[in-house]
Amino acid sequence: MRAGRLFGVLIAAGLALVGPPLCRSVSSEETGRECNGSAAGLKPLRRQFHRPDEENSAESHRRLLGLQEAVKRHALLNSVSTTPQSAKYGFTQFSDLSQEEFKDLYLRASTDRAPLFSGLKIEGLPAKFDWRDKAVVAPVQNQQACGSCWAFSVIGAMQSVHAIGGSQLEQLSVQQVLDCSFRNEGCNGGSISKALSWLKQTRVKLVPQSEYPYKAKTGICHFFSPSHAGVALMNFTAHDFSGQEVAMMGELVQRGPLAVVVDAVSWQDYLGGIIQHHCSSQYSNHAVLVVGYDTTGDIPYWIVQNSWGATWGNEGYVYIKIGGNICGIADYVAAVFL
Known part of the structure; x- marks a missing residue:
């Protein structure tokens, strides 16, 4: 298993163990407010990323569920990103998509195989x-x-x-x-x-x-x-x-x-x-x-x-x-x- 994938397996398994979204600081400088996973709490995020505000529509409900799942992901991803300069995770323009929707829309590159590099390393590279x-x-x-x-x-x-x-x-x-x-x-x-x-x-x-x-x-x-x-x-x-x-x-x-x-x-x-x-x-x-x-x-x-x-x-x-x-x-x- 390549480096990083073990953590991925742990993250995937851990998502099932994270409870309902709690009130916490949203990891977005633009939003900068509290969120509790409710429709009202997440409405500003939907506006920020130009999502529909029809709260009774099936589409709006699906997006709300996506944001609630995102809160769980953020908590878990940030919990293992504690070393200096670590990546931070929070709401983006993709956070109201389910992970399957996100992959289906944006992650469409085919896996390519290539031969191992067998050339010489260049010495004296700049830092x-x-x-x-x-x-x-x-x-x-x-x-x-x-x-x-x-x-x-x-x-x-x-x-x-x-x-x-x-x-x-x-x-x-x-x-x-x-x-x-x-x-x-x-x-x-x-x-x-x-x-x-x-x-x-x-x-x-x-x-x-x-x-x-x-x-x-x-x-x-x-x-x-x-x-x-x-x-x-x-x-x-x-x-x-x-x-x-x-x-x-x-x-x-x-x-x-x-x-x-x-x-x-x-x-x-x-x-x-x-x-x-x-x-x-x-x-x-x-x-x-x-x-x-x-x-x-x-x-x-x-x-x-x-x-x-x-x-x-x-x-x-x-x-x-x-x-x-x-x-x-x-x-x-x-x-x-x-």
Whole structure:
């Protein structure tokens, strides 16, 4: 069982033992008020995250139940997040969803397998490295209620490497990959490896997002002429860096931001801080972009860009402890070449 999964099993088992929601401080700086798990106590949260207020509707009742379950999860997750700089959990825009709804809507990346990394570690790595400091990482995007994380991860890596090569940083079209990557299933999910293989095989030129805007739903592929300007993938590598995260740091510095597949079930309630020891399922299910790392503090961590908007987590980012393959961050790591 990979590091962190044992804690996930304990968390899953512990949720059944947590009693009814109690009055407690809501772990949300924006809300900053007491909550007792009642419709009245949770109504401000529903307004904050733009949920319907029809208290007698079936939909509203279902959302209320989701928030009540979230209170239990927060208590348990925070009870095992007690070390310095630990992640904190509380109400997010996803907290009124059941865990099954959350997984079905947002965690649609297929699990990819990759060979173990067998290269050499790069010596003399900087203690801290962040591609954002070089202005080659695009702003955080929001996939909305579409299982398109796999496309955002691939696009994130390609547009950054394109900028590292000297071109102007430009948001490439996620929708183009979503619609046209025939080996994947659009908003119903997909695989980083299948998307990269498709891009390599077809040499499709990805156009700017302004030419092919994101719609958060799968559409009909729009084809462009071979002479149309765009960014094409030349090649990619994919490796399993579990047990070799220092080598993964070298890959990041040498190649650019990395597309990875992680286990993100516990991220439903993530507010910020460094995830140090637990995720809550046994399978990778979400694609993200690793843009940097920081080993200067007591807890070294990866800097990971997510695609759930800038209001989630650390302004759209999540920090994950380096070492122990937390959340499976080192299981599938892809670097692109243009």
